[in-house]
Amino acid sequence: MKPEMTKRARRKAERPAEILDAAFEEFVKNGYAATRLEDVAARANVTKGTIYFYFETKERVFDEMIRHKSRAFFPELGSYAEELEGSYSSRLHALIVFVYRKIAEDRTSRETLRFLIAEGSRFPDLVDRHYQEFVRPVIDQFEKVIEAGVAAGEFRASPASAFPEIVMSPALLLSLWSMLFGSRKETDITVFTEASIDLIMKGLAAGR
Amino acid sequence: MKPEMTKRARRKAERPAEILDAAFEEFVKNGYAATRLEDVAARANVTKGTIYFYFETKERVFDEMIRHKSRAFFPELGSYAEELEGSYSSRLHALIVFVYRKIAEDRTSRETLRFLIAEGSRFPDLVDRHYQEFVRPVIDQFEKVIEAGVAAGEFRASPASAFPEIVMSPALLLSLWSMLFGSRKETDITVFTEASIDLIMKGLAAGR
Amino acid sequence: MKPEMTKRARRKAERPAEILDAAFEEFVKNGYAATRLEDVAARANVTKGTIYFYFETKERVFDEMIRHKSRAFFPELGSYAEELEGSYSSRLHALIVFVYRKIAEDRTSRETLRFLIAEGSRFPDLVDRHYQEFVRPVIDQFEKVIEAGVAAGEFRASPASAFPEIVMSPALLLSLWSMLFGSRKETDITVFTEASIDLIMKGLAAGR
Amino acid sequence: MKPEMTKRARRKAERPAEILDAAFEEFVKNGYAATRLEDVAARANVTKGTIYFYFETKERVFDEMIRHKSRAFFPELGSYAEELEGSYSSRLHALIVFVYRKIAEDRTSRETLRFLIAEGSRFPDLVDRHYQEFVRPVIDQFEKVIEAGVAAGEFRASPASAFPEIVMSPALLLSLWSMLFGSRKETDITVFTEASIDLIMKGLAAGR
DNA sequence: GATGAATGAGGCTTCATTCAT
DNA sequence: AATGAATGAAGCCTCATTCAT
Secondary structure (H helix, E strand, O other), X not given: OOHHHOOHHHHHHHHHHHHHHHHHHHHHHHOOOOOOHHHHHHHOOOOHHHHHHHOOOHHHHHHHHHHHHHHOOOOOHHHHHHHOOXXXXXXXXXXXXXXXXXXXXXXXXXXXXXXXXXXXXXXXXXXHHHHHHHXXXXXXXXXXXXXXXXXXXXXXXXXXXXXXXXXXXXXXXXXXXXXXXXXXXXXXXXXXXXXXXXXXXXXXXXXX | OOHHHOOHHHXXXXXXXXXXXXHHHHHHHXXXXXOOHHHHHHHOOOOHHXXXXXXXXXXXXXXXXXXXXXXXXXOOHHHHHXXXXXXXXXXXXXXXXXXXXXXXXXXXXXXXXXXXXXXXXXXXXXXXXXXXXXXXXXXXXXXXXXXXXXXXXXEOOOHHHHOHHHHXXXXXXXXXXXXHXXXXXXXXXXHHHHHHXXXXXXXXXXOO | OOHHHOOHHHHHHHHHHHHHHHHHHHHHHHOOOOOOHHHHHHHXXXXXXXXXXXXXXXXXXXXXXXXXXXXXXXXXXXXHXXXXXXXXXXXXXXXXXXXXXXXXXXXXXXXXXXXHHHHOOOOHHHHHHHHHHHHHHHHHHHXXXXXXXXXXXXXXXXXXXXXXXXXXXXXXHHXXXXXXXXXXXXXXXXXXXXXXXXXXXXXXXXXX | OOHHHOOHHHHHHHHHHHHHHHHHHHHHHHOOOOOOHHHHHHHOOOOHHHHHHHOOOHHHHHHHHHHHHHOOOOOOXXXXXXXXXXXXXXXXXXXXXXXXXXXXXXXXXXXXXXXXXXXXXXXXXXXXXXXXXXXXXXXXXXXXXXXXXXXXXXXXXXHHHHOHHHHHHHHHHXXXXXXXXXXXXXXXXXXXXXXXXXXXXXXXXXXX
């Protein structure tokens, strides 16, 4: 009768992801506490009961949603820097651009960051996991490239080497800016990115 | 019996601030939606009804709490840069230190930033106001100093001049870090500050 | 300083009545339960506390308000019919006009009737009192005139004599109409009155 | 276990009516503002939440309750007079008896009238609707019969013809009487009805 | 698997009432 | 006499969660 009802099995397999995608949108819109599971259900075209068939509680929905959205996030991350070639400053440049793409430009990661900031105290495990899986590895990548660059005489032995995350701080600023002022303050991402990379590179560069 | 229960008038004048201070703590702990006004009342040593004597709704309590906490925040801000003397790089240095002190080290401003991120969509006016009163003025200060420094030949004409806020991005990173990972990742603020300033200054410095 | 504050004593003596007048207006506007004593106070230009200085409870305010408004209502009632002269039909005519004036045209009595209907079950004493002081006496007046008229051969011995209040039913209808449909259905009171009296008189008149 | 707990579907279809019936009783007992939805729920053997599953607000419950109770009220009304035969005075007689039955004797309609009087200002739409659906049609019926009767020479061209509702005023008086004085003043409805009809008929009758 | 009616704890808000000043 | 800050009981409404179908 209903053509879209043909592959029931297929639907069934997709349901959880559909629910989590709907949950993402609703949680983005209202935050954790103010989101009603009923609205999540409506957006996913199921009923409240169905959500409880797949997830035990609202907290669980939120937690799984974050996992779901983070899943295919930085899979290539661990090895990205190793594939880079050329001068260390060009490698660092590539790495920063990579981070910008992930952090500042992508809506999902921006909203995930917002979730961590807003609901972190309610979901400390989430924060831990993100630190270990995403933040720490990224910092490590930066650290390696910078240290190697210093060793190679490309970068000076600046005190900033002790805080490699500084080089990604403009990306976070951009992310925050669009999170907070979104429509209010338009920023040309490309130009901003190049400007910040230019500043960082000059800041790190060895004298002469 | 209770010595602090002296003057009714004095209490009345203090009550709103007491309530807003209590509200700050509770909202910090649970976020807007998950905070119960009853807990705010208990923390302020009043009853629920008293809160409603001073504030119309929970939203209003939140809004006024933010105003209250922001009030004496950047009063000297507009004129700070003008009082600075010496080379432009030393002025910029002083300005960055000033911002660090305000943004990265102060718990109140950190949590206010968290509120803006977490509840901004529910309180768009708040975000507007903070942009106009705090963010824009700070950016303007940076812009003036940098432009003057460029004109004086102290700083190079870098593309970063178009985005003066970049120079405060490490401060925001630090603020975010302590917001998110607080206990998990201790950072030596002083060292971090100096490291980031060193990086920024070198990045802006005129060649030769 | 404030000229209206001169005669404090005078104010004091008038306060209760001012409060009750204000209460009347507010109770008319919202009904008993939905009226806030605070609004009554505001309308009377006093504060809530003052109301409690004069009246024990909200119920008491309502009760006294009704008494206050009913006080000078039918003082002449008991003796009105006795002062009438002429034919019984002219006396009845005068009596009906008198009732119309009191019941159908006067806002205070109309709203009092509404109070009795709306809040009667909460204030049974009020209803009792009004029945004994106003309704019963009026009916008795009608009864006397009608009986005398029948005895005199002016009116026929109709079964309606057993229910003298029937002759005032059009007045109540009019009162109800304006209570309910007020603006919706304008009725020319004078014409309506004369029409209903004409009908009643003809209905009571002795044949031939 | 509980035999009445049979079919879920059947319950679902019945619930709203059960709730509205319970609401009627509670609103009758206390009036709109003083009625607690919790008591309505208890009377309907459901919980508070269930009421909100079917109705959006307390106002909505009240509004729908009135609709529910008025629904099968005057369905035959529009055509009743047309089915009447015989002399116009016998038709009018039948019509008045019909109205008595509906208005003065029926508890539901009496309490509905009380609601309109008591809560009319809070629910102006309700008053409008009742005027258009019930009051106006009834008046129109009377008007037609009286005019035809006048044209046929059965009734005189009295000024009361301009206010046909006068003929139902005794019925409203009776309704009011039982609303207000209920137990206090017992009236024999049948006798009262006949007495008032006798009066009205004589009042309208053509001379000779 | 999915539904959606039903539950009930819990939070926001109101307001009659009190009482120190 | 009058004030108005403070109280706290009570009611409306929401929504996560359950469960019979």
